[in-house]
Amino acid sequence: MTFISIEFLLFFAAIVFTYYGIPHRWRWVLLLAASYSFYASLSSYFVLLLLASTVFTYFTGMLIEKQETKKQKKKAMLLGICVLLFFLGWFKYFNFVNDSVRALSTYLNWNYAVPYQEIVLPVAISFYTFQAVSYLVDIYKGKQKAERHYGYFSIYFAFFPQLVAGPIERAKKLLPQFKVEQTLNYENLSYGMKRIAWGFFKKTLIADRLAPIVAGVYDSPDPTGSQIVLATILFSIQLYADFSALSDIAIGCTRMLGIKLTENFKQPHFAVSIGDFWNRWHITLSNWLRDYIFVPLCKGKKKRSEIYVAIVITFLVSGIWHGAAWTFVLWGLIHGFYRVFGDHTKHARGRMASFIRLDKSPSLHKWVKIAITFLLVCFSRVFFRSDSVAAAFENARLFLTFSSWKPSGIVEAAEMFSLLDLVIFGFFFVIMQVFHYIERKNASTWTWLSQRPAFARVAVYILIVVSILVFGVSGEGFIYGGF
Amino acid sequence: MGRLFIKVIIIIIAALLLFIPANNFVKDSYDYNINRDILAFKKNPHPVDIINLGASHSMYGYYFKPTGLSHLDLALPAQTVQYDFKLLKEYGKHLKPDGVVIISISQMTFANFEILDIGNYYEILDHSEIEPFRLLDYYRYMYFPGANGESVNAALSGTLKSYRWDSHKPWANNGKSYAERKYEHVEAQYRQATKKNYVEQNVKQLRKMLEYCKEQGYQVILTMEPVHQTYQEHFDEDVMNRLVFQYLDTLEIDAPFLNYMNDPRFADNKGLFLDSDHLNSEGRKKYSWIVYEDLKKLGYF
Numbered sequence: 001m002t003f004i005s006i007e008f009l010l011f012f013a014a015i016v017f018t019y020y021g022i023p024h025r026w027r028w029v030l031l032l033a034a035s036y037s038f039y040a041s042l043s044s045y046f047v048l049l050l051l052a053s054t055v056f057t058y059f060t061g062m063l064i065e066k067q068e069t070k071k072q073k074k075k076a077m078l079l080g081i082c083v084l085l086f087f088l089g090w091f092k093y094f095n096f097v098n099d100s101v102r103a104l105s106t107y108l109n110w111n112y113a114v115p116y117q118e119i120v121l122p123v124a125i126s127f128y129t130f131q132a133v134s135y136l137v138d139i140y141k142g143k144q145k146a147e148r149h150y151g152y153f154s155i156y157f158a159f160f161p162q163l164v165a166g167p168i169e170r171a172k173k174l175l176p177q178f179k180v181e182q183t184l185n186y187e188n189l190s191y192g193m194k195r196i197a198w199g200f201f202k203k204t205l206i207a208d209r210l211a212p213i214v215a216g217v218y219d220s221p222d223p224t225g226s227q228i229v230l231a232t233i234l235f236s237i238q239l240y241a242d243f244s245a246l247s248d249i250a251i252g253c254t255r256m257l258g259i260k261l262t263e264n265f266k267q268p269h270f271a272v273s274i275g276d277f278w279n280r281w282h283i284t285l286s287n288w289l290r291d292y293i294f295v296p297l298c299k300g301k302k303k304r305s306e307i308y309v310a311i312v313i314t315f316l317v318s319g320i321w322h323g324a325a326w327t328f329v330l331w332g333l334i335h336g337f338y339r340v341f342g343d344h345t346k347h348a349r350g351r352m353a354s355f356i357r358l359d360k361s362p363s364l365h366k367w368v369k370i371a372i373t374f375l376l377v378c379f380s381r382v383f384f385r386s387d388s389v390a391a392a393f394e395n396a397r398l399f400l401t402f403s404s405w406k407p408s409g410i411v412e413a414a415e416m417f418s419l420l421d422l423v424i425f426g427f428f429f430v431i432m433q434v435f436h437y438i439e440r441k442n443a444s445t446w447t448w449l450s451q452r453p454a455f456a457r458v459a460v461y462i463l464i465v466v467s468i469l470v471f472g473v474s475g476e477g478f479i480y481g482g483f
Numbered sequence: 484m485g486r487l488f489i490k491v492i493i494i495i496i497a498a499l500l501l502f503i504p505a506n507n508f509v510k511d512s513y514d515y516n517i518n519r520d521i522l523a524f525k526k527n528p529h530p531v532d533i534i535n536l537g538a539s540h541s542m543y544g545y546y547f548k549p550t551g552l553s554h555l556d557l558a559l560p561a562q563t564v565q566y567d568f569k570l571l572k573e574y575g576k577h578l579k580p581d582g583v584v585i586i587s588i589s590q591m592t593f594a595n596f597e598i599l600d601i602g603n604y605y606e607i608l609d610h611s612e613i614e615p616f617r618l619l620d621y622y623r624y625m626y627f628p629g630a631n632g633e634s635v636n637a638a639l640s641g642t643l644k645s646y647r648w649d650s651h652k653p654w655a656n657n658g659k660s661y662a663e664r665k666y667e668h669v670e671a672q673y674r675q676a677t678k679k680n681y682v683e684q685n686v687k688q689l690r691k692m693l694e695y696c697k698e699q700g701y702q703v704i705l706t707m708e709p710v711h712q713t714y715q716e717h718f719d720e721d722v723m724n725r726l727v728f729q730y731l732d733t734l735e736i737d738a739p740f741l742n743y744m745n746d747p748r749f750a751d752n753k754g755l756f757l758d759s760d761h762l763n764s765e766g767r768k769k770y771s772w773i774v775y776e777d778l779k780k781l782g783y784f
Contacts, residue, residue: 006619186487193491204632219671415648420640458494465498470505473632 001041003164003249004203004474011038016189016256024181028151031159031178031257038160039123046122049087054157056083057132061146061153064139077140081133088129091122096324124163126321130288131157135171137292144172152178161253165246167264167284174259182258194446195252197464198435203245204472205428210238213416218385218395225404226413228395232378235385237429240269243282267436269377272369274338277377285321289314308343312336322384327392331383338376424471431463506629512638514600515628517559521574521607524555530579531555532784536567537587538595543761544587544708546768550775552784558587561599564688569604569612571692575699583783584701585774586692587708588740590718593730594673596681600633653758658713662759666717673726686730693736702783705731705740709749709770711759718744739781741774748773 001007015034019027040047060080067073098114105112135156138144147153156174182188217223217231247264254261262284271277278286297310312333319332350359358365382399386392398404414422435445442448449457509515532552535545541558548554555577557570571584578584598604601613602624610616628634650660676682696703710718718726723744731740748769749755755766762770778784 006623184484186484189484190487190490216671219674220667221674415650418640418651419646419648420636420643424636458490458497461494462497462501465494466501466505469498469502469630470635471632473636 001038003246004200012253012256019182019257020184027182028149028155028178031155032151035155035158035160035163039158039163042164043123045120046125049091049122049125050128050158053084053087053128053132054154056080057135057157058147058150058153060136061139062148064136065146073140077136080136084129084132084136088125091119091125093320093324094119100326124165127166127168128157128163130168130285130321131171134168134288134292138171144170147171147175149179159254161250162261165243165250166282167247167250167262168288169262169284173262177259180258185258188255188258191446192252192254192256194461195248195255197252197461197468199245199248199252200468200472201245201428201464202241202248202432204468204474206241206425206432207238207245208242208473209421209425209428210234210241214238214385216416218387223395223398224409224413225398225401226406226409227416228382228398229404230410230413230416232382232385232395232399236269236374236378236381239381239384240265241432267439269374270370270436270440271373271377272366273373274335274342274376277373278335278339285318289318293317308340311339311343315339326389327383327386330389330392331380334380334383338380428467428471502627502629505635506627509628509631509634509638512634513641514637515634518603518607520556521559521570524574524577525607528577529553530582531577532579532582533585534571534574534578534582535585535587536562536571537585538562538589538591539761540589540708540710541585541587541706543757543763544706544767544770545585545774546764546771547775549768550772552775559603561591561595561597563595563598564592564685564692566598566604568688568692568695569608572695573608573612575701578701580700581784582702583778584696584703586689586703586705588705588727588731589707590669590723590726591672592689593682593685593727594669594676596672596676596679596685600637602628602631602634654753658711658753658759659716662711662713662717665714665760669718669726682730686733690734693734693738703738704778704781704783705736705738706774707740707742707744708762709743709746709755709766711753711756712750714759715745715750741777743770743773746773 001011011034015030018030022030036047036050039050057080060076060083064073064076064080067076095116098116102112102114104110135144139146147156152175155178156169156171159169159174162169214231214235217227218235220227223231244265247261251261251263264283266280266283268277268281271280294310294314297313298307301307301310313336315332315336316329317332318335319328319330322328322331353359353365358368379396379399382395383392386395403409417425438445438448449460531554533545533547533554535541535554535556535558537544537558539558539560542556542560544558545554545556555574557567557574559566567586575584601620604613605621605624610621623630624634649655651664653661655661673682676685693703743749749762749766752766755762755769757763775784
């Protein structure tokens with residue numbers, strides 16, 4: 001059962017009805033049963049792993065809290081983190097490390113005989129492991145008390161709307177919300193439904209319409225430069241629409257249950273710098289990396305060069321978290337480099353903007369920065385999307401070749417779409433951009449819309465529903481669902 | 484809360500009202516009704532002289548009415564060997580004792596693994612034969628095809644045939660652009676199929692189907708339908724050996740193989756083709772006569 005299915009909508013509708021129909025003291029049982037059923041429908045083999053990780057983290061949390069000295073607490077925390085990371089490492093990185101060591105051994109003529117292992121990646125393991133690590137660290141730091149109610153703790157670990165691909169939540173935000181008695185609320189239900197519909201819109205009308213086009217180019221043995229340029233730009237749109245749709249659906253579902261999740265996206269493709277981009281893209285992961293990797297690495301460091309090393313390491317972790325492949329490592333390194341370079345040249349770039357008088361027209365300056373940031377992000381995504389390092393470098397070369405950007409070549413490459421598909425995609429893409437534009441001008445498009453006449457509001461909702469119903473296509477799951 | 488309920492109801496009713504014409508549009512489309520002949524046969528079955536299997540090349544390839552033979556066309560677009568076999572098992576009983584089963588072999592036969600639209604089979608096969616059969620998908624296909632983006636796209640594409648890039652038009656650049664895109668598509672499909680072991684599965688299926696025909700006493704011939712020369716340029720001998728013949732050879736088939744792919748009577752005559760690899764009605768008639776006569780020469784009928 002995936003989010004984009006009638007089954008999920010029926011399942012969720014049943015959960016909402018039951019949730020508000022039963023006394024508060026039984027709701028945790030319902031949410032827990034729903035979460036495990038949902039997980040079992042995706043990955044029945046690994047329900048036991050999820051259960052084992054939950055039990056282990058639950059007791060480790062209490063163990064940390066029980067320790068008397070800071071040193072003992074730290075030992076318990078590190079033990080807990082090591083075990084959690086061992087599970088993650090075994091399932092996600094064993095073959096990556098194994099293949100890399102084998103390749104190195106072959107190169108150095110060493111004898112290395114560990115064979116490739118058929119290991120299936122448990123769904124959502126990267127997400128719930130990060131949540132578990134943050135829980136243990138927060139207990140160690142005294143920011144969070146170990147949860148005594150196993151039921152609530154299990155829901156925090158496996159809460160079905162955000163289990164598959166986040167947002168990665170902290171226990172101190174989520175746990176208290178489970179415990180508060182949520183009442184049936186018009187605003188929550190209405191907002192939740194709108195967010196779910198908008199998630200379906202982005203996923204079925206933008207992301208899944210682009211997926212075969214992008215795959216067609218990246219799976220091709222000899223794409224042209226212009227095809228790579230166009231496919232990479234489209235991939236950026238696909239990735240955003242796909243992942244943000246997942247967050248929209250998660251946020252919408254939980255809101256209907258009266259629970260608020262952290263926003264994961266703030267129009268990242270309108271970022272004015274790479275730093276700004278990471279404040280807008282997968283925000284909960286960026287915050288997690290900042291709090292649990294970057295800040296500890298920077299502790300006691302004052303030299304700029306040391307901070308830069310911490311930045312690169314943080315992005316390296318981000319890359320490895322995304323996928324067990326060297327292409328993701330390179331993607332992380334590229335972003336680390338972007339970030340360091342951006343910081344190091346900040347003043348020089350400011351001076352250059354003054355020199356060419358770009359700072360005299362702030363609006364133009366802003367759009368130039370947005371365009372450059374977007375292109376830098378697109379370039380890094382060549383590595384994110386390519387299947388191998390060799391293919392990534394070849395595609396990157398094509399992306400950077402001047403002739404690949406010739407307008408005539410790009411127009412020719414656009415013929416990868418059928419004309420009809422292009423028109424349909426273009427129409428819905430414009431709607432998404434209008435939505436974003438309103439959001440940039442106002443705090444929230446939904447609030448803006450609620451101030452319009454009832455007829456206009458209903459017309460917009462009908463447009464969204466009918467578009468999904470008639471033109472929506474559904475592909476194979478979500479990109480971030482595979483991480 | 485009542486306000487929200489009323490609003491949701493209004494939106495659902497309005498969406499449904501708008502959806503009905505879209506749904507009817509898809510239901511009436513050519514693509515949605517692509518299996519109409521098989522359905523008609525299912526409602527009114529009768530003994531037949533010829534059954535042909537295969538994908539779109541075969542579907543657009545045969546019209547035996549002028550020859551006086553009764554004929555059942557079981558070919559559907561992108562049909563896999565697996566579904567050829569399922570259909571043959573379902574409808575083979577209607578073949579006359581001296582009837583012939585034409586198994587069409589194309590460039591995609593061994594690389595084809597994805598059913599374009601599983602819905603095509605809901606009414607013509609037993610549900611236990613459909614993999615995977617999901618009740619919700621079944622009801623959606625049967626009653627709400629307008630809620631399937633792919634079906635809507637197909638219906639729209641069929642209606643707006645002229646609304647295409649020049650390079651997507653079948654005979655633009657003398658058919659070369661179409662043939663090139665098709666070649667790239669087949670190559671991509673073949674790469675996937677070899678990577679995922681589908682080729683081997685298709686070979687196995689074909690072997691099983693041939694054994695089944697033998698058990699049932701069906702007379703079998705294999706054919707390859709004619710294509711235009713622009714298509715032949717991409718699918719030369721080496722390519723065809725790689726995509727098709729190396730696998731056919733392993734089967735050591737005890738049945739005639741009539742290969743018309745490079746037939747000069749068709750190769751340079753655009754008037755016989757819809758596009759460079761599908762015959763039009765005239766081409767279909769001409770080709771079917773040729774097949775009929777060749778079968779007679781071989782002692783059939």
